[in-house]
Amino acid sequence: MELHAPRTNVLKARRDFFDRGAEPEGLAPDILRSWLRCAERGFDSHARPRIEPVGSSALRDLHERNDELIRHSRPELEALAIEARDTASLVILTDASGYVLDAFGDPGFAGKAAGVALRPGAKWAEASTGTNAIGTALVERRPIEVRGAEHYFEPHRILTCAAAPIFDPRGGLRGALDLSGHAAVPQTHALRLIRMGVDQIERRMFADRFDEKNVVRFHADPALLGTPQEGLLAFEGARLVAANRYALRLLELDWNALGARSFGDLFEGRRGLEDGRLLTRSGATLYAKAPPRPTLVPGAEITPPAPHKHAASPAAPATRAHFDAATNANLRRAVKLVDGDVPILIQGETGSGKEMFARAVHAASSRGDKAFVAVNCAAIPESLIEAELFGYEPGAFTGARKSGSKGLLREAEGGILFLDEIGDMPLVLQARLLRVVQDRSVTPLGGGRPTPLDLRLICATHRDLTALSASDAFRADLYFRLAQFTFALPPFRALADTAGAIEALWRGMAHEGRSLAPDTIAAMSRHAWPGNHRELVGVMRAMIALSEPGETLGPELLPTSVLGAPGRPRNAPDREGDLAALTRGAMLAAIEACGGNVSAASKRLGVSRSTLYRKALGGRG
Numbered sequence: 001m002e003l004h005a006p007r008t009n010v011l012k013a014r015r016d017f018f019d020r021g022a023e024p025e026g027l028a029p030d031i032l033r034s035w036l037r038c039a040e041r042g043f044d045s046h047a048r049p050r051i052e053p054v055g056s057s058a059l060r061d062l063h064e065r066n067d068e069l070i071r072h073s074r075p076e077l078e079a080l081a082i083e084a085r086d087t088a089s090l091v092i093l094t095d096a097s098g099y100v101l102d103a104f105g106d107p108g109f110a111g112k113a114a115g116v117a118l119r120p121g122a123k124w125a126e127a128s129t130g131t132n133a134i135g136t137a138l139v140e141r142r143p144i145e146v147r148g149a150e151h152y153f154e155p156h157r158i159l160t161c162a163a164a165p166i167f168d169p170r171g172g173l174r175g176a177l178d179l180s181g182h183a184a185v186p187q188t189h190a191l192r193l194i195r196m197g198v199d200q201i202e203r204r205m206f207a208d209r210f211d212e213k214n215v216v217r218f219h220a221d222p223a224l225l226g227t228p229q230e231g232l233l234a235f236e237g238a239r240l241v242a243a244n245r246y247a248l249r250l251l252e253l254d255w256n257a258l259g260a261r262s263f264g265d266l267f268e269g270r271r272g273l274e275d276g277r278l279l280t281r282s283g284a285t286l287y288a289k290a291p292p293r294p295t296l297v298p299g300a301e302i303t304p305p306a307p308h309k310h311a312a313s314p315a316a317p318a319t320r321a322h323f324d325a326a327t328n329a330n331l332r333r334a335v336k337l338v339d340g341d342v343p344i345l346i347q348g349e350t351g352s353g354k355e356m357f358a359r360a361v362h363a364a365s366s367r368g369d370k371a372f373v374a375v376n377c378a379a380i381p382e383s384l385i386e387a388e389l390f391g392y393e394p395g396a397f398t399g400a401r402k403s404g405s406k407g408l409l410r411e412a413e414g415g416i417l418f419l420d421e422i423g424d425m426p427l428v429l430q431a432r433l434l435r436v437v438q439d440r441s442v443t444p445l446g447g448g449r450p451t452p453l454d455l456r457l458i459c460a461t462h463r464d465l466t467a468l469s470a471s472d473a474f475r476a477d478l479y480f481r482l483a484q485f486t487f488a489l490p491p492f493r494a495l496a497d498t499a500g501a502i503e504a505l506w507r508g509m510a511h512e513g514r515s516l517a518p519d520t521i522a523a524m525s526r527h528a529w530p531g532n533h534r535e536l537v538g539v540m541r542a543m544i545a546l547s548e549p550g551e552t553l554g555p556e557l558l559p560t561s562v563l564g565a566p567g568r569p570r571n572a573p574d575r576e577g578d579l580a581a582l583t584r585g586a587m588l589a590a591i592e593a594c595g596g597n598v599s600a601a602s603k604r605l606g607v608s609r610s611t612l613y614r615k616a617l618g619g620r621g
């Protein structure tokens, strides 16, 4: 949960921000980000925004469209209405665009609140109503409290509000629950009550959508099984299709995992289900409640290759994999080869989707319900690769874990090992890997008996391995072992129909009704995308973060590097601009990774907060 530090002097922060154009010190980062977005929209903080509730027939439509949400929220609205009456406040349910669907509570406050249009049919999106708990929680996709003068518009200073977004089990944003009261009345537990309410609503949606026999319930603390804090996962066959936020947190996953992971990727066998324990692939023990009938997970048929079904991360909207026709045909061949135990090599520029391709092969292969272990050979320090890959016996070397380590090769037992950046594998280890591939067994460091291995191998590289092996930087014998069949993924700019690919990628993202204007698509398809799909998806995510659900996104939202100098030919990238876009992408990613905490992100990146505001969020710091 985002717990705000004690509020600093917000009035001083307002003076700094609105009168002096300076970065206000100590303001909660989510409030500051929201003020920056509002300022970017040209909002005048002294204005009274016009909030006209929709008419009764439009409100009826809204109710019909959000019937499932309203139904599941009813018990919470009723319970919180009692709390609201006692604390002179209102409990409010909105849809994902910020339209108030229902409001209950203190009639006295309701009268005043009506003066600021906190009533059914009014829209409290940040894009129209400035910083406010409902709209800002929907944009930030996390719980938030907005007190008094933290509201962007002066007339809203009479309010103190706490709101949390509501996600369905597929990661789709469905609405927000909010408790709003008078700023003069302390609302000490509002955010906690709201979060508890949202837990219950999300739990009810989960129970309603998924048959209990396909659901795994778990927690690290057995006492929390059966409570709203337990992790919930639902599987279709072996494929993970739904989760709650607690499950994602316990397994250190995000919504991208839906559709992309199988039971076997997450847990060891099905052993745990019998004795009430689950062993995660990272070695943690969780306490689980087995589904009533064992129809669930491993061994079930997996159909290719629809990962990321309704994926939408609170922090970062996810993408569904999209391959052009030629790559799709290659995907089908790759599945056959891997199933036939023929190692394949995937080549392609950085960001062209080599890992996405490998994961799709895994999901569609006969090992789709077994582990997919991805190892980035370039990311592991050279001194550690050997131990990481091959494992070690207890006490094999100084600093080794007492219990020894199984090693990543054995982690992939029964499944698929994906060796990314294989061109960066040090020569000495190439010899060991060759032995493993030939002997189909692995001997851990520090002795021990060789253990037979049953795994399929997919390797990838952005380097020219043929040239490397010709220059002796890569062992030719290993090259021929690994690259029995090579697939070259095209760079994005070389696709036959870039506009079509852009539209397909966009359709695969959780964009909540946003659309790309034709000019935007045209500008995007003119760009050379040196970072390939990764860069493109990064730009799309930034555009989603900077806009509101339902908006049509014009080219002005594109980074200047993508808009490019007029007449710049395709395939002739503006390196400086591209670098700026990549920098901004990396900054946004760091902010996401730090849960939206700009200070933490600036520490992690080693740049000042003001640089981060300016470059990543378009602020004026």
Ligand SMILES: Nc1ncnc2c1ncn2[C@@H]1O[C@H](COP(=O)(O)OP(=O)(O)OP(=O)(O)O)[C@@H](O)[C@H]1O
Pocket (backbone or CB within 6 Å): 319, 320, 321, 322, 323, 348, 349, 350, 351, 352, 353, 354, 355, 356, 357, 420, 462, 505, 533, 534, 535, 537
């Ligand atoms: N075919 C695709 N469909 C949808 N998104 C894609 C696709 N390929 C890549 N992406 C996006 O780009 C990101 C990077 O993809 P991936 O890691 O597969 O690239 P890579 O070629 O392995 O990169 P590197 O060489 O840097 O490891 C993904 O997380 C995804 O967001």
